[in-house]
Amino acid sequence: MATKDKVYKCLSPVGNRNAVDTFPLAPRLNTIEGKTIYLSVCGEPDITLALEKRLKVVYPKVNWKTKRTYITDPVPLSEEEMKTADALIQGVAW
Amino acid sequence: MYRQLPYAAKLEKAGIPTVVIDLEDQANMVKQEALAAGVPNIRFLHGSRTVPGPEDVEALIEPILEGLTRPLTKKEKESGHWEPSEQERILFEGTLDEAQTFYQQTQYIGVPVNAPLCVYTDGFPIVIPTEERVREMLTGTSHKPDELITLKSERTLRFGMVRKIGDPVRFNPSGGWNTGYFTATVEQVAVNAVMAGCKPEHLPVVLAIAESGCGVSTTNFPSQAVCLSGPIVKEIGLNTGCGHLGPGSPVNGPIGRSYQLMALNLSGAVVGITRMACQGSPLNNGGTCYGENADGLPPGWNGLNEEMGYRKNESIVMVQDIGGGIQGSQFSPGGYRAFQKSGHGGIARRFDVKGTPGPHNWLQYIVPGLWDSREGGFTFVMVPEMARHLYDYGFKTKDEVYEWLWKQSFVTIKNYRGRSWPDYAGTNGWTGIERTSGKPWKELSDDYKIPLVNDPFGNCIVIAGGQEEASVQLAGGHGNAFSIDTWR
Numbered sequence: 001m002a003t004k005d006k007v008y009k010c011l012s013p014v015g016n017r018n019a020v021d022t023f024p025l026a027p028r029l030n031t032i033e034g035k036t037i038y039l040s041v042c043g044e045p046d047i048t049l050a051l052e053k054r055l056k057v058v059y060p061k062v063n064w065k066t067k068r069t070y071i072t073d074p075v076p077l078s079e080e081e082m083k084t085a086d087a088l089i090q091g092v093a094w
Numbered sequence: 095m096y097r098q099l100p101y102a103a104k105l106e107k108a109g110i111p112t113v114v115i116d117l118e119d120q121a122n123m124v125k126q127e128a129l130a131a132g133v134p135n136i137r138f139l140h141g142s143r144t145v146p147g148p149e150d151v152e153a154l155i156e157p158i159l160e161g162l163t164r165p166l167t168k169k170e171k172e173s174g175h176w177e178p179s180e181q182e183r184i185l186f187e188g189t190l191d192e193a194q195t196f197y198q199q200t201q202y203i204g205v206p207v208n209a210p211l212c213v214y215t216d217g218f219p220i221v222i223p224t225e226e227r228v229r230e231m232l233t234g235t236s237h238k239p240d241e242l243i244t245l246k247s248e249r250t251l252r253f254g255m256v257r258k259i260g261d262p263v264r265f266n267p268s269g270g271w272n273t274g275y276f277t278a279t280v281e282q283v284a285v286n287a288v289m290a291g292c293k294p295e296h297l298p299v300v301l302a303i304a305e306s307g308c309g310v311s312t313t314n315f316p317s318q319a320v321c322l323s324g325p326i327v328k329e330i331g332l333n334t335g336c337g338h339l340g341p342g343s344p345v346n347g348p349i350g351r352s353y354q355l356m357a358l359n360l361s362g363a364v365v366g367i368t369r370m371a372c373q374g375s376p377l378n379n380g381g382t383c384y385g386e387n388a389d390g391l392p393p394g395w396n397g398l399n400e401e402m403g404y405r406k407n408e409s410i411v412m413v414q415d416i417g418g419g420i421q422g423s424q425f426s427p428g429g430y431r432a433f434q435k436s437g438h439g440g441i442a443r444r445f446d447v448k449g450t451p452g453p454h455n456w457l458q459y460i461v462p463g464l465w466d467s468r469e470g471g472f473t474f475v476m477v478p479e480m481a482r483h484l485y486d487y488g489f490k491t492k493d494e495v496y497e498w499l500w501k502q503s504f505v506t507i508k509n510y511r512g513r514s515w516p517d518y519a520g521t522n523g524w525t526g527i528e529r530t531s532g533k534p535w536k537e538l539s540d541d542y543k544i545p546l547v548n549d550p551f552g553n554c555i556v557i558a559g560g561q562e563e564a565s566v567q568l569a570g571g572h573g574n575a576f577s578i579d580t581w582r
Contacts, residue, residue, distance in 0.1 A: 008224040010193050012185035013214055013285040015265055015276035015360035017178040023103075023132050024171045026111040029163050037162070042098060043518055047115070050147035051154065058155055070523040073097045082108060087162045090102045091115030092141050 035086035036063040040074045047092055099124065103131035113161035114138040115154065119206040122367040130275045135170045137161040184225075193222040197289070207366035216354050216380065220289040231284040234294030235301060235581055239281035243304050246580040263307050265356075267363035278304060278360045286355045290381075291348035295330050299411055300352045301581035306413040306574060308356040310363045310378070313370045317377035317416040318353055319568065321473075321556055322385035323398035324409030326578050334387040336560025339420075339475075350381030353413075377416060390478030390557040392485035395492045398556060402575035409578040414554075418468045418569025425459055430563040434483055453486035457495070460567065461502045469515055471552035471571020474499075477559040496550040503547045508540040547571070 029035060039055065041048040048068075056064055067075040077085055102112045116124050118140040128136040139157050142150045186196045197220055200210035211217075221227065232239055243263045250256050265276035280301065287300040303320055310316060322332055333343040341347065363369040386398045399410045423430075425441060432439035434452035441459055442448045457474070464472065489495045510516055517523060524535040530544055547553060554572045559565075 004191065005189055007187055007189060008193065008222065008226075009184045010186040010188075010197075011223045011225060011228050011281070011285045012182060013223065013282065013289055013355065013359040014181060014185075015278040015282055015362075016181060017362070018275050018277070019178065020129060020132050020176045020275070022129075022134055022172070022174050022176050023107050024173050025133065025135055025137070025166055026106045026109045028111050028165055032159065032162060040101075046147040047141045047150055047154075050151040051115075054148070054151045054155060055158075059159075068523070070518045070521075074101045076101065077105075082105075082110070085105075085110050087111045087113075088102070088105055089113050089115065089158060089162075090098055092117065 029087060032059060032087070033061040034063070036065060036084050038077065038081075038085055038088040039064065039066045040088055040090045041066060041068040042072055042074055042090075043070055043092060051089075051091070099127035099136070100131045102136060103128065103133040106133050106136065111162050112136070113158050115141050115158075117141055117143055119143075120370060123370060126362075126368055129176060134176070135172075190222050190224075193224075194219060197222065203364070203366040205366075206370075206372075211365055214359060215289065216351065216358065218380070220355075221291050223285045223288040227288045228281065228284050231288050231292070231294050231297055232281065234284075234297030235280065237280045237301070237581065239279065239284070241280045243278050243280065243283060243301070246305060246577055249574075263305055265307050265361040267310055267357070267361050267368045276360055276362055278356075282360065283356065286359055287348075287352050290352035290355050291344070292352055293330075293344075293348075296345065296349055296352075298578045298581040299326065299330070299349055300356075302411045302576040302578045303349075303353055303413060304356055304360065305576045305581075308353060308361045308363075310357045310361070310369050311371070311415060311417075313372065315373055315375060315417065315419060316371050317375035317382070317419060317570075318357070319377060319382040319384065319414045319416050319570075319573075320350065320353055321398065321412045321414060321573075322349075322383070322409070322578075323388070323402075323412065324404070324578070325407060326409035327385045327388070329409075332383075332385040334385045334558045336562075338384050338558050339382065339566070346383045346385075347380065350383035352381065353383075354378055354381045375416075375419065377420065382416075384475070384556070384558060387478060387557050387559075390481060392478075392482050394490050395481070395485065395557075398554075399575075401492065401551075402572070404575065404577065410575045411578055412573045412575045414473065414568070414570050414573035416473075416568045416570040417470070421464075421567045421569065423460075423564040423566070425456075427563040430456065430480075434563075453483045455487050455489075455498075456480060456483060457499065460565065461499070464567065465503055465505070465546045467513075468569060469513065469520065469546040470569070471547045471554065472499075473554040473556060473568040473571060474565060475556045475558055475568065476565040477561065477563065478557055479561070480563055480565060481555070481557050492555055493550065495555060496553055499553045500545055500547050500550040503545045504543040505546060506540060507538045507542045507544065510544060510546075 039052055069075050102114050105112050116138055124138050128134050186193055197214050199213050201213050202210045245259055245261050262277050283301055283304045287297055330345050332345045357363040388397045399408055400406055404410050429439045429441055433441035437447050437450040521535050528535050552571045
């Protein structure tokens with residue numbers, strides 16, 4: 001057999017991706033009125049500053065709270081805050 | 095992205111509904127990260143890169159409300175177990191020509207690429223990784239083919255998190271060791287080494303590079319380079335002389351290329367999906383490997399291996415993030431010689447040493463403007479003669495040069511406030527304490543000076559290049575060093 005016709009077994013260069021256990025989303029809220037909702041801000045003040053202001057105007061009956069940082073790691077809710085948080089908006093994710 | 099999606103996932107798992115706002119072109123990345131975090135159906139919205147904030151927000155208000163209140167679909171309520179498609183060791187059987195076509199296959203990447211890109215390669219033809227070639231490649235190491243790539247030295251991550259010796263390297267486009275979702279074996283690294291055109295004697299270097307996790311960062315203009323130091327440089331015939339950053343070497347080129355192939359195949363860095371460097375970088379196009387000419391070090395100057403904590407007879411690879419690209423000499427070599435040999439020419443006039451023979455500190459010509467639009471360290475790659483001039487001028491150790499360079503990086507707070515990155519990475523919104531003064535950022539006067547490089551060791555010097563008096567500045571300082579000897 002000519003070399004160019006020889007059949008070779010060729011190996012995969014791809015690494016091993018790990019399996020992942022997947023979870024359902026948390027149940028949604030019936031209403032946001034009277035709820036405690038966190039705005040978790042990472043960077044992009046152009047959007048998030050305006051968003052924070054506008055949310056408070058449009059939904060005044062929500063107890064809005066903000067966790068703000070300019071780096072990519074969100075400021076986490078404390079254990080106590082986790083107990084009272086009803087929802088969280090994370091932005092901007094980049 | 096790599097930290098925000100896991101955080102949102104943690105909250106969803108704890109029963110707190112979330113909505114994530116990202117930027118439209120990064121939707122694929124959000125989906126990948128959401129899956130990796132275990133919540134593949136996370137609800138996300140797009141902000142705009144161009145619409146002014148208040149206007150952009152108007153379009154987000156209703157969708158945010160909906161994201162938090164619309165009842166879950168059946169799919170969103172599901173839990174389960176995601177398995178990657180089965181990973182076959184033998185990827186293809188056929189002739190070498192057929193294999194070349196197979197390995198060069200492309201997939202069309204939509205926004206933000208809108209072009210077909212290679213699935214397994216960097217775009218160039220490869221050396222086909224036949225079983226025989228991979229077996230031969232593996233003769234370059236004593237490590238077993240099925241051994242996982244693990245850390246050979248302890249590493250500290252962000253926020254003081256420590257990864258221990260023996261921990262599997264978690265490959266990830268943003269960088270290894272931490273939250274990556276890929277692992278790799280010695281054989282899989284060897285496959286990539288074959289594809290890159292490496293020889294068995296290069297394999298310990300490639301394995302040490304793999305230990306870095308082969309991150310590529312995500313956005314902006316990240317470039318990667320690897321720099322070798324120690325006996326390995328001569329052992330494998332690395333070019334540290336004329337043209338060492340350019341083409342021609344059967345060592346520099348393939349080793350540099352192996353990084354980029356591993357970033358794609360082991361770390362999953364897919365352009366436009368998980369590798370979002372907007373402009374890309376020519377340093378990554380074929381990869382960049384260079385090395386230190388230890389014979390060119392002036393007396394008393396430590397080699398890169400020694401200054402990274404290894405012994406002179408140990409071989410290391412330093413993996414660097416060259417975030418700002420590369421800048422060449424700003425002077426003519428003839429003008430440089432006139433300046434040093436007899437004090438003639440423009441450089442001599444600038445520094446008022448006309449008629450005074452050298453040695454003169456030529457770095458004074460390079461530094462002004464270096465930090466005008468960038469913060470952080472640089473790697474100064476200089477030829478032996480120019481390093482010798484610095485020594486003769488009075489810098490008897492590299493550390494003395496580092497100290498001098500660091501002092502040149504100081505700017506006023508007023509200058510610093512007018513820069514882009516400090517809002518984000520430098521000061522976290524001007525909160526907290528400035529290091530050198532111990533005072534809150536907002537209390538410092540406009541004329542207070544701070545360094546743009548964290549500490550003197552933030553800059554790096556590598557001796558390499560030919561005979562002509564030229565230097566290049568790589569915009570990124572010392573990287574992380576990995577032992578090559580542990581992978582022999």
